[in-house]
Amino acid sequence: MKILQIMTELGFGGAERVVLDLCRTMTAQGHTVHLAVMKELPEQNMREDFKKLGIYPDILKINSFRDWKKIKKLRKLIREYKPDVIHSHLMHPNLISRIANYKTGIPLVNTIHISERRSGQKKFFLMDSFTHALCDQYTAVSDASARFHEKAIYLKEGSIRTIRNGVDPAEPRTPEELLAAKDRWQVSMCSKLLGAVGRLDRQKGFDRLLRILPALEKHVPAGETWGIVFLGEGSERENLEALLSKYSHRNLIVRFPGFEKDAASFAQAFDAFVMPSRYEGYGLVFAEAISLGLPCVYAPVDSLPELAEGVPNAFPARFDKPEEDEKTAALIAEAMVMPRSEKRTLCTVETMTEQYLALYQELKQKGNKK
Numbered sequence: 525m526k527i528l529q530i531m532t533e534l535g536f537g538g539a540e541r542v543v544l545d546l547c548r549t550m551t552a553q554g555h556t557v558h559l560a561v562m563k564e565l566p567e568q569n570m571r572e573d574f575k576k577l578g579i580y581p582d583i584l585k586i587n588s589f590r591d592w593k594k595i596k597k598l599r600k601l602i603r604e605y606k607p608d609v610i611h612s613h614l615m616h617p618n619l620i621s622r623i624a625n626y627k628t629g630i631p632l633v634n635t636i637h638i639s640e641r642r643s644g645q646k647k648f649f650l651m652d653s654f655t656h657a658l659c660d661q662y663t664a665v666s667d668a669s670a671r672f673h674e675k676a677i678y679l680k681e682g683s684i685r686t687i688r689n690g691v692d693p694a695e696p697r698t699p700e701e702l703l704a705a706k707d708r709w710q711v712s713m714c715s716k717l718l719g720a721v722g723r724l725d726r727q728k729g730f731d732r733l734l735r736i737l738p739a740l741e742k743h744v745p746a747g748e749t750w751g752i753v754f755l756g757e758g759s760e761r762e763n764l765e766a767l768l769s770k771y772s773h774r775n776l777i778v779r780f781p782g783f784e785k786d787a788a789s790f791a792q793a794f795d796a797f798v799m800p801s802r803y804e805g806y807g808l809v810f811a812e813a814i815s816l817g818l819p820c821v822y823a824p825v826d827s828l829p830e831l832a833e834g835v836p837n838a839f840p841a842r843f844d845k846p847e848e849d850e851k852t853a854a855l856i857a858e859a860m861v862m863p864r865s866e867k868r869t870l871c872t873v874e875t876m877t878e879q880y881l882a883l884y885q886e887l888k889q890k891g892n893k894k
Contacts, residue, residue, distance in 0.1 A: 525884060528605055530560045530598075530612035530621050534569040534581065536783060537723065538808040539613050539637040542665075542689050542876075544573055546611075549877040551577050558605055560598060562586045562617055568757070568783055586620060598624040606630075609884040613637060615648050622658035631887035633880075636664040636684065638805030639672040639826040642727075653677040660887050665689045665806040666827030687883070690876030691811045693869060694788040702793040706751075709781045714751030716860045719794035719818075721787045721809040722801075724758030724780070729800035729823060731764060732843040736856070737771045737778070739849045743857030744775040750860065752776060755790075757783040788812040796859040799823065800843040807831055811871075814838065817864035821856050837865045 527550060531543050547557045559574060559581040574581055582601060586594045602610065602625055611633040612621035618634040625632050634656075640649075656662060656677060662684040664670035670684040697705075706712040722728040733752075744750050754764070761780060768778055784790055787809070791797065797813035799822040804810075807828050813820050814835055822828045824840035832838035839859065841852040 525609065525881070525888070526556045526558075526605070526607045527884065528558050528560065528602065528607040528610045530610065530617045531562070532614050532617055533563040533566060534561055534571055534574075535566045536568060536570060536785070538689070538806065540570055541808065542637070543613060544570060545690060545692075545873045546877055546880065547574065547577055547579055549873055550881070551579070553877075553881075555881075558582070558607070560584060560601060562620065589620070589623075595620060595624055599626075599628075602628060602630065608888050609633065611635065611880070611884075615640060615645075615652070618659070619648065619651055619655065622655050626658065629891065631660045631884070631891050632658070633661050633663060633883065633887070634659040635687075636662070636669050636673045636805065639669045639803050640676075641803045649676045653679075660890075661685060661883060663687050663883070666830055668826040668830060669805045672826065685883070687876060687879045688871040689806045689808055689811070690871050690873035691808065691815055691869060692873050693815055693867065694792065694812060695786065697789050697792050702790070705790045705793050709751075709753050709779050711751035711753060711777055711779055713749060714777055715748045716750045716795045717793060718750065718752045718796050718798055718856065718860060719755065719791055719813075720753070720798050720800075721755045721784075721791065721813075722799075723756050724754065724760040724764060726760060727802055727804075728756075729802045729843055730754055730760070731767055732800045732823075733798060734764065734767050734771065734778070735846065736843075736849045736853050737768075737773045737776055739853035740856055741773050741776050743853060749775050749777055752778045753794075754778075754780050755782075755784040755787045788816075791818065792816055794818055796821065796856065796862070798856060798859075799828065800841075801825055801828070802844075804828055815867055815869050817867045819859035819862040819864065821852070821859050831870060835865065835868070837862055 561581050561583050609631050612618050613635045664684050796819045799810045804826045820838040821841050823843045842848045
């Protein structure tokens with residue numbers, strides 16, 4: 525099968541990682557995959573990862589819906605490549621793919637990766653509502669995101685199909701490698717380590733975790749120092765560092781080591797994992813932490829309760845309520861000394877890929893009958 529994947533950019537975000545996993549698995553099964561990318565490459569990008577699969581992305585540099593020449597370039601790519609199926613990811617590629625694919629007869633899958641709550645998005649939801657009939661199947665990466673998006677664009681409940689993101693077990697790391705990671709993060713002197721992974725972005729709620737530090741400090745045993753690392757990079761770094769400077773935390777060491785490409789495997793160095801997000805679509809790093817058996821404290825938003833269901837050492841906390849900071853700090857402190865649970869994989873990359881391929885085949889067969 526010939527498949528065209530379309531995405532926003534090639535940064536190291538969750539959606540990009542999912543598309544890379546899909547491309548890797550599909551090409552390994554003998555399918556032909558091409559990739560079109562809307563925006564210019566960020567400084568840290570996944571281009572080389574796709575090239576290793578023999579996929580050389582077309583960088584279209586479409587920055588608005590007024591870039592008609594570049595949207596026409598995507599339409600030309602579709603006509604020349606002649607894919608059996610087109611699969612776009614995230615809001616802007618979903619909308620633009622409908623324009624570029626208009627009346628080609630090629631099945632189009634649009635996938636929602638997040639329960640979008642940023643301000644200024646209403647116009648895009650309206651555009652989505654008016655044009656959703658131009659895609660053959662809408663999917664979302666969680667039930668929560670599916671229901672959220674259905675309400676946002678006035679679709680009947682159940683219209684959007686859920687296909688969960690796949691997460692494979694993390695690559696094992698030796699004790700020496702984990703010690704080296706702690707040295708790299710400058711937390712080797714800490715007796716316990718709390719980890720958070722993700723873009724340094726307001727959505728991830730890392731500012732809310734920093735707010736809890738004075739309450740958490742009270743739970744560190746005398747003579748010990750606990751570490752907190754934020755693995756990721758983003759526009760909020762300066763704000764987070766400024767916020768951190770306001771707090772006195774003598775027995776807590778907080779580090780922002782930056783982006784860690786193999787964060788899932790190095791998360792094995794954590795004693796506990798925390799995810800204080802304001803909103804999510806899936807929570808790939810949360811699923812990875814669960815797959816390691818790490819004790820987790822998470823904000824019960826969107827898809828995260830779905831992922832935590834039945835996990836004995838995953839605990840919800842109200843990071844959105846400052847009046848509950850003492851309670852949240854106590855929960856984090858409890859998680860820090862808790863043993864790991866049995867490792868569990870919620871959905872593998874292979875299972876995710878099989879579900880998408882089955883959908884592609886279903887849509888292709890429908891198209892052949894028309």
